[in-house]
Amino acid sequence: MKLFLDTANVESVAEIASWGVLDGVTTNPSLVAKEGKDFKKTVIEMCKHVPCVSAQVTATDFAGMKKQGEEYASWHKHVVVKVPMTTEGLKALHYFRSKGIRTNTTLIFSAAQAVLAAKAGANIISPFIGRLDDIGENGMALIGEIMQIWLQYDFDCEVLVASTRHPRHIVDAAKLGAHICTVPVDVFKKLPQHALTDVGLKRFLDDWKKVAG
Ligand code: E4P
Numbered sequence: 001m002k003l004f005l006d007t008a009n010v011e012s013v014a015e016i017a018s019w020g021v022l023d024g025v026t027t028n029p030s031l032v033a034k035e036g037k038d039f040k041k042t043v044i045e046m047c048k049h050v051p052c053v054s055a056q057v058t059a060t061d062f063a064g065m066k067k068q069g070e071e072y073a074s075w076h077k078h079v080v081v082k083v084p085m086t087t088e089g090l091k092a093l094h095y096f097r098s099k100g101i102r103t104n105t106t107l108i109f110s111a112a113q114a115v116l117a118a119k120a121g122a123n124i125i126s127p128f129i130g131r132l133d134d135i136g137e138n139g140m141a142l143i144g145e146i147m148q149i150w151l152q153y154d155f156d157c158e159v160l161v162a163s164t165r166h167p168r169h170i171v172d173a174a175k176l177g178a179h180i181c182t183v184p185v186d187v188f189k190k191l192p193q194h195a196l197t198d199v200g201l202k203r204f205l206d207d208w209k210k211v212a213g
Helices: 010-017 029-035 039-047 062-075 087-099 111-120 129-134 139-152 167-175 195-212
Strands: 002-006 024-026 053-056 079-084 103-108 124-127 158-161 180-184
Touching: 002 010, 010 039, 024 180, 029 039, 039 053, 039 062, 053 103, 062 079, 062 087, 079 087, 087 103, 087 111, 103 111, 111 124, 111 139, 124 139, 129 139, 129 167, 139 158, 139 167, 158 167, 167 180
Parallel strands: 002 024, 002 180, 024 053, 053 079, 079 103, 103 124, 124 158, 158 180
Antiparallel strands: none
């Protein structure tokens, strides 16, 4: 499973990329606004660390999405154009596929939307599981449903589990065979941690001091 970082913070991308486990980054307009930095510079800087950086169009009509997406794709070959799941978005996915521009479809909340985006030509679809959990639905059940559908066909489209909230989401997504998981920085930093690892390491080092000492 590929692991992406869900952030617009370049320093966090550099730090986690240095662990050797990072495959990509997903940004969105809210994350970019939170950092308050120049969008183009941020995306280009991130592209130096990972091979796949999602940059979201903010236009809502096909012509506007086409213009923005073509511009983003010209910034760096690692840019993936993020397109919202709307009928205008479907047209844009279809167009970008014909031009060889990679896309990620954002704001997927149903299996029907997932199938449509894949058929239109998306390279990646992003079902938002945390936001479904937030309204009392079962986000991970949607991933199970989508992966079951994906097994029946040969879609050239990866399933990216988005809106993850805790490490268990990443483990459950992996068990279902999801291709990618995007993870917020605070959750990503929890992944390597275990209390018994810390206790065990302290004990080894304390014992070693006795030998060395
Ligand atoms: C994915 O590409 C989105 O940026 C993200 O996962 C949204 O997550 P949120 O529900 O925590 O905002």
